[in-house]
Amino acid sequence: MNVEVSDLTRKLGRTQAVAGVTMATGPGVFGLLGPNGAGKTSLLRMMATVLPPSSGRIRLLGRDPGDYGQRKQIRRRLGYLPQNLGYYPRFTVVEFVEYFALLKEMPPARVHHAVAATVERVGLGDKAKAKLRTLSGGMLRRVGIAQAIVNEPELLLLDEPTAGLDPEQRVTFRALLRDLGQHATVIVSTHLVEDVGAACSQVGLMNRGKLVFQGTPGELTARAEGTSAAGDSPLERGYSAMLAQARS
């Protein structure tokens, strides 16, 4: 298992952002669903070694992120796209991706090729030398994805990766997700149930800091059977049914 989480909690002020989450997942694409404030971002930040947990146990890629040496090894093998992507406006696309390749301690000799390949991979080859301040929101999101995957991570954490992408880009992105999921553990936090249905082999549903469901998209869809849950697709109805059950 690349991600093993046991009874993980995190308090942010008086708010219990994550309240005893236990989960485990291996290679493949794991979709993390849930309403606003469910704790998805906090859970992802803990997995990204950005936010230390208040309690509980977490092991990533077989290593303990609480130990500095092991945390460093995890970070070398990690890709992370936060919900709000910060960027340096004067950097070009290539420079920004190269900057993160270097921060991830990629071997310098491989950086140039890896950056060029990644920029092509996210469809920004023709904008490689454009300054980030000149890019649209969707393009910036793709730059964020590029910096996350430039080191070919074994664990990729994406927080709302499709926000700002147009429908065509989202379709291509889902293909990229499936591709990445063949070799790595990809955890995608999203509001968009259709993203999960199209790209994820596993899905988790969070509500009020707790993981209230973990299974396949098919299993989530099945939760809607026999209920009058709202939704435009079977998966959405499963999502609504599961959420209603958790809240009841």
Place this chain on the structure above:
Amino acid sequence: MTAAPPVRPPARPVPAAHRPLGGAGRLLRLEVRRNAMLWTLPLAAVLFWVLTFRQSMAYPPLWNVRAMTMQATGVAVFAPTVVGAAAWVGSREGRHGMADLVVGTARPRWIRQLAAWAATTGWAIVAYLGCVGALYGATVWQGAWGGPLWWPAAVVAASLPAFAALGFAAGALRPSRFTPPLIAVAAFLALELSAQFIHGDRSYWQISPLVAGPWEIGPDAGVAIFHPYLPDLPIAQVAFLAGLTAVLLGLLGLPAGSGGRWLRRGAAAITAAGLLAAGTAVALAGTGRLDAHGMITISALHDKADDRPIRYTPVCSQPPIPVCLHPAYASSLPVVTAALEPVLDEVAGLPGAPIRIDQAAATYEQESGNGVGIRAEGPPMSGPSPVYRLLLPNQLPGPTLTSSELVVAVRTNIGRDILADVVGVGRSADPAQQAVMAAILNTVDAETDPQVAAAAARFAALPAAARRAWLVEHLAALRAGNITLARLP
């Protein structure tokens, strides 16, 4: 993500670098390319031109004055610029909401920060070296005697990493768009204020990089001409600035999250070493003393070889009484000669007249408070064949004199001294002596006693040969005070 064909990832993830500092060079190159200091370089260049270059060029082409002016004003120009730019760079992760992105990367935060600081410092040093090159190049082009003084330049250069570290630390700790201007203004005020606490030559505050010599004298044309420039205080200042840089950078590496245990221990060691260096330097500055040659000497750093005078071949005017100046002041020789010519032509060969006029070094003495006494080295006249020792007005601190101002100053002060030695004026001249001096110096004015003025006019109206013949015949009586106004021709 639309048209581009998907690139297959490699079967295995890219291995991570094994060397902790691997790629740091590339990171630095990237930082250099996109550093905010680049955008402030034109501002620094303009400020340097207005505040340093023009002010320095207003002085005669003397290395000491140019270099010391450059140190005092160069620090004031570059400090706020570098502090502001570094604070902008240091605060960028916070301002741009990059914290989550960069925290989740493997390279230690301290290394990341050091790369950004080094790029800022690098650009500041490049800009500064360009400015120094322009100023020193112009000084060489103007034919200044001797060679450039590098220690004042080194003090400013050493201040740049320290100011960059200060700005960077402030920006990193308080990431806001208001931090850079606030810390730039604060640094400038602190710098200017630091020098105001200096009282005398033993002040610890002399460690301020603004101080290029005894603070009350300022850039002085009289120092480091006859004797070597003393690097004692600059050495202490460079040590202090290096220590300050180490402390500020080390502090950035101390918090948890800056790096691993060994990196943080390294940061702690650098901080401790910096504190030691800075503290020692401040203590040494407090042991400074104003030496006789106008420089601050620190006994623990002093090299006695620097006390020996610099050998030089003077430049001299033609007889009857040659005026010999230090070659650094060669450009003043025609003016000084022209100013003294009326006096020297009259007194040449007379008893008490000098056979040569030599420029003397100034000697300095610390007085109470910040006062400094300055006089010519040695007695004005000495030896059986008397040589008058001359201290030029433009050897002294103060505004630069124009040629006409220099003529007046030399004639009324030095010419009077030489003439007074010849006519034998002691504490007070008698009326006949006053009249002879006024006639030769042409200094009769409304305040002159009417009888003295009339006698002076009568004496001045004589042909030069007749005046000289009278002086040869009656000089002994005139010196003895036995000549009355009525006896003057």
